[in-house]
Amino acid sequence: MKRKKDKQTEPYKEQSRTGGIIQMLLAWFIxxxxxxxxxxxxxxxVADVDVVQKAKDLTGSIPLLEQKEQQASKKKDEKILExxxxxxxEEVKQKEQQLQDIQDDLRKSDxxxxxxxxxxxxLQAxxxxxxRSSDQTKQEIGQLVATYEKMSAKSSAAVIAKMDEAQALQLLSQMKADTLAAVLEKMSPEDAAKYTALLAK
Known part of the structure; x- marks a missing residue:
C-alpha cells in the first residue's frame, strides 16, 4: 500500500521540482x-540617448546581420535597376516608333x-x-498682215468679211492705222461697225 502511494506521489514531486526550477530562474535571473x-x-x-538607434548601430555591426542587410539592399538596388x-x-521603343513615323512622313513628303x-x-514644257506656238502664230499673223496690207483695200475687205470673227479681228488689230481705215471703208456699214466696236474693246 505504501509503494502504491509512493508511485502516485512521484509525478507530483517531479512537477513541483520543475516548477521550483522555473520559479528559481524567474526570481534570480529573468x-x-x-x-x-x-x-x-x-x-x-534621462541622458537623452536614442536606444533604438544604438541598437540598430550595434546590430548593424554584426557580420551576419550586416550581410543580410547588404543582400536586401542589393536586391532592392537590382529591382530598381530592373x-x-x-x-x-519602353522609352527606346517609343522613340523608335516616333523615328519610324518621321521617316514615313519624310518618305511621303519626298x-x-x-x-x-x-x-x-x-507645266514648264x-x-x-x-x-513657241504663240511666237509662231504671231509670226504667221505678221506675214498675213503684211500680205493683206499689200492687197487693195477692197479685196482685203471682201476676204476679211468672210473670215472667222476671231481671225479677222487678229488681222485688223495688227494692221497700220491708215490701212485699217481703208479696209473698214470698203466693208459694208454693218461689218465696219461690228469690227470697229470689237477693236475698241
Missing part, C-alpha cells in the same frame, strides 16, 4: 534582468515633292510649247 533593462532605459531616456531598364526599353517637280517640269 526578473532582475527585466528590472535592470527597465532601469537602463530610464537612465538612457525597373529603370524596363522603363528605358514622294509628293517628286510628283510636284514632275508636274512643274510638265507646256508653257515653252505654248510660247
Amino acid at each position: 526578473i532582475p534582468l527585466i528590472f535592470a533593462v527597465a532601469v537602463l532605459l530610464i537612465i538612457a531616456k 525597373e529603370r531598364i524596363t522603363a528605358l526599353k 514622294e509628293k515633292n517628286e510628283k510636284l517637280v514632275l508636274e512643274q517640269d510638265k 507646256q508653257i515653252a510649247a505654248l510660247k
